[in-house]
Amino acid sequence: MSQNQDERAAQAGPWVIDTREIGHRAGSSRAYARSAPAPAGFGLDMIKVPEGEPVELDLLAESVVEGVLVSGTAVAHLSGECARCLDPISDEVEVEVRELFAYPDSATDTTSDDDEVERVVDDLIDLEPTVRDAMLLSLPSAPLCSPDCQGLCSGCGVKWAELAPDHTHETIDPRWAALRERFGGTEEEK
Numbered sequence: 001m002s003q004n005q006d007e008r009a010a011q012a013g014p015w016v017i018d019t020r021e022i023g024h025r026a027g028s029s030r031a032y033a034r035s036a037p038a039p040a041g042f043g044l045d046m047i048k049v050p051e052g053e054p055v056e057l058d059l060l061a062e063s064v065v066e067g068v069l070v071s072g073t074a075v076a077h078l079s080g081e082c083a084r085c086l087d088p089i090s091d092e093v094e095v096e097v098r099e100l101f102a103y104p105d106s107a108t109d110t111t112s113d114d115d116e117v118e119r120v121v122d123d124l125i126d127l128e129p130t131v132r133d134a135m136l137l138s139l140p141s142a143p144l145c146s147p148d149c150q151g152l153c154s155g156c157g158v159k160w161a162e163l164a165p166d167h168t169h170e171t172i173d174p175r176w177a178a179l180r181e182r183f184g185g186t187e188e189e190k
Contacts, residue, residue: 014057015128017070019120022063024103029062038076042132047080047089047143055131059097067102067120074131083142084151085159091143095134101125 014036022030034057038049049055059072078091101118118130150160155169172180 015126015131017059017061017068017125017127019061019063019068019101019123019125022061022068024063026063026065029060032057032059032061032072036128039128039132042076042135043078043080044136044139044141046083046141047078047091047139049076049093049135050079053077057127057131059127061125064100067100067117068125069098069100070125070127070130071096071098073097074134076135078139080143082145082149084144084149085161086152087145087159089143089145093135093138095131095138097127097131097134099130 014034017032022028035054036057038051038053038055040051042049042051042055053076055074055076057072057074059070062069062071073094074097075092075094078089078093080089081087082089099118101120103120118125152159153163153167153169155171160167
């Protein structure tokens with residue numbers, strides 16, 4: 001790679017691939033192994049890749065007739081909170097990435113809509129939207145600290161796992177409270 005290509009790739013950042021490194025001849029390819037910092041918004045409300053956390057990319061970029069086919073994996077650490085008990089959780093996500101980035105004026109211009117195919121712009125490929133979308137689709141919308149998490153008691157807010165098995169909060173419908181006062185409660189209370 002020439003010094004100009006090195007400088008251009010460095011300016012573009014770790015999420016960007018310069019397709020001139022691969023060439024436009026179908027069949028040529030190049031492997032990429034790099035770490036890119038996660039931007040803000042790389043996740044969902046309850047679980048996400050923290051901003052700045054490294055996303056490990058192991059990708060192969062292959063030149064094809066219509067553009068560059070990028071395939072491989074992206075791995076990152078997740079942090080968030082359990083949707084039932086709100087305890088902090090951490091996990092790791094690994095996603096498969098496979099996306100065609102079309103060259104300008106390729107056959108894809110006439111065979112697909114603009115939003116169906118990613119594009120090579122000024123010989124550069126921005127991987128961040130593709131990796132972000134793949135990760136977002138793989139994340140649980142309601143992450144759990146464990147599959148059998150019982151959550152919180154709606155009456156006192158304590159975790160069910162920490163409460164006695166007979167824990168209850170008896171509430172009486174105010175419409176029936178007058179009858180309870182008049183007749184002295186239930187048989188169980190006497």
